[in-house]
Amino acid sequence: MAKVVVLRMGHRINRDKRVTTHVGLVARAFGADGMIIANVSDASVETSIRKVVKNWGGEFFVESGRPWKTVVEDWRRKGGMVVHLTMYGLPVDEMIDRLRGREILVIVGGEKMPGEIFKIADFNVSVGNQPHSEIAALAIFLDRLFYGSELKKEFKNGKMRIIPTEKGKKVEIRT
Amino acid sequence: MAKVVVLRMGHRINRDKRVTTHVGLVARAFGADGMIIANVSDASVETSIRKVVKNWGGEFFVESGRPWKTVVEDWRRKGGMVVHLTMYGLPVDEMIDRLRGREILVIVGGEKMPGEIFKIADFNVSVGNQPHSEIAALAIFLDRLFYGSELKKEFKNGKMRIIPTEKGKKVEIRT
Numbered sequence: 001m002a003k004v005v006v007l008r009m010g011h012r013i014n015r016d017k018r019v020t021t022h023v024g025l026v027a028r029a030f031g032a033d034g035m036i037i038a039n040v041s042d043a044s045v046e047t048s049i050r051k052v053v054k055n056w057g058g059e060f061f062v063e064s065g066r067p068w069k070t071v072v073e074d075w076r077r078k079g080g081m082v083v084h085l086t087m088y089g090l091p092v093d094e095m096i097d098r099l100r101g102r103e104i105l106v107i108v109g110g111e112k113m114p115g116e117i118f119k120i121a122d123f124n125v126s127v128g129n130q131p132h133s134e135i136a137a138l139a140i141f142l143d144r145l146f147y148g149s150e151l152k153k154e155f156k157n158g159k160m161r162i163i164p165t166e167k168g169k170k171v172e173i174r175t
Numbered sequence: 176m177a178k179v180v181v182l183r184m185g186h187r188i189n190r191d192k193r194v195t196t197h198v199g200l201v202a203r204a205f206g207a208d209g210m211i212i213a214n215v216s217d218a219s220v221e222t223s224i225r226k227v228v229k230n231w232g233g234e235f236f237v238e239s240g241r242p243w244k245t246v247v248e249d250w251r252r253k254g255g256m257v258v259h260l261t262m263y264g265l266p267v268d269e270m271i272d273r274l275r276g277r278e279i280l281v282i283v284g285g286e287k288m289p290g291e292i293f294k295i296a297d298f299n300v301s302v303g304n305q306p307h308s309e310i311a312a313l314a315i316f317l318d319r320l321f322y323g324s325e326l327k328k329e330f331k332n333g334k335m336r337i338i339p340t341e342k343g344k345k346v347e348i349r350t
Contacts, residue, residue: 018194022308029307052306088337088344093323118343128326129337131227132204133197136314139307140326143315151268151303151315162263162304168293169263 002033002061002103004145006138007071009109009117011037011064016110017045022135023108024049028060030142031150032106036071037064057158068107072120075105082107082121085137089124096144099123106141108134177208177236177278179320181313182246184284184292186212186239191285192220197310198283199224203235205317206325207281211246212239232333243282247295250280257282257296260312264299271319274298281316283309 006027011020024035024045037045041064049062072082080103107117118124127137142150163170181202186195199210199220212220216239224237247257255278282292293299302312317325338345 015193018190019197022194022310025305025307026311029303029305030311056305088340088346090339090341091326093326115343124340124342126337126339128204128328129339130200130204130231130330132200133310133314135197135308135310136201136205139311139314140318143318148268151266153303155305162301164265164301164304165263165299166265167299168290171263 004032004104004106004142005075006032006035007068007105007107008035008037009039009068009107009114010112011040011042011045013040013042017042019110019135020045021048023138024062025052026135026139027142028053028058029150030139031146031153032142033059034061034063036066037062038066038068038071041065055159057155057161068117072105072107079103080105081123083141084113084117084121084124085127085134085141086113086118086124087126087129087131088118089126091129092125092127092141092144095123095125099125100145104145106138108138110134179207179279179281179317180250181207181210182243182280182282183210183212184214184243184282184289185287186215186217186220188215188217192217194285194310195220196223198313199237200227201310201314202317203228203233204325205314206321206328207317208234209236209238211241212237213241213243213246216240230334232330232336234331243292247280247282250278254278255280256298258316259288259292259296259299260302260309260316261288261293261299262301262304262306263293264301266304267300267302267316267319270298270300274300275320279320281313283313285309
């Protein structure tokens with residue numbers, strides 16, 4: 001079973017392609033195992049993210065279209081915990097110790113989240129109590145969960161790898 | 176002089192409204208003083224962000240349309256430092272000690288960043304070396320800069336304030 005999977009709620013095909021792609025890329029870069037886009041199928045977002053996985057490595061999965069309740073029920077049946085990131089929840093820095101080492105479905109969304117989610121989640125967790133961005137909230141949540149170590153994660157079998165540098169761009173192309 | 180200001184590069188009016196709004200809201204929520212959208216005027220993004228400031232408090236400013244070089248030159252003239260967030264740069268956790276307490280213009284952008292920026296910046300800083308999101312990179316950068324204390328920041332004179340809660344939404348409306 002995957003350790004940490006992101007469930008993206010409220011995706012609208014016409015308006016949210018870029019934001020949802022960012023959610024997926026952040027999930028991958030910050031150490032989650034995959035992203036599920038709830039309710040709506042969006043092949044173009046799936047393709048964008050798979051292209052990054054192919055080029056940059058690792059084993060991140062992406063899928064879309066399953067109803068969110070089915071995703072949550074399946075996750076629970078396997079013994080996983082459900083965490084909902086929301087500006088209304090309890091502070092991440094107070095909650096994170098209880099969440100480390102667990103199998104977590106991280107629910108993120110936009111403004112219009114079904115009220116039911118607040119009840120169904122094991123924990124409603126806030127990254128600050130100001131309105132900002134589900135992309136930023138997810139990044140900080142995963143950063144706290146993994147103690148910042150995710151930024152040093154190696155992604156295997158990628159075609160490209162960056163060599164960090166002071167000025168400019170250095171990329172190692174693997175053949 | 177403002178302590179930390181975000182310079183948003185590469186904004187395209189038709190495609191980037193949501194992402195740029197997220198950048199601005201993250202800048203505000205994570206303790207920056209303002210955001211400048213380079214080169215392009217976008218009144219609708221400005222309005223969205225000002226509405227959040229009015230409702231949720233604090234003194235964040237937003238402007239758009241000035242050429243990026245003018246912004247950088249003005250900042251330098253006042254003695255400020257310029258940091259460019261890029262996946263190609265040196266790791267944030269190695270760089271951050273040198274940046275704390277300084278007046279910083281944080282440059283963020285999308286994929287197409289003028290090569291000149293890499294040279295002009297005092298520091299090119301990466302938040303991981305994987306492709307993800309300027310929104311997430313900015314959040315993590317400011318979180319590191321302020322030691323995570325920004326998540327507890329009080330925003331004065333807002334109309335609304337969230338009372339963190341286990342389930343549901345509690346908002347205090349100030350009259």
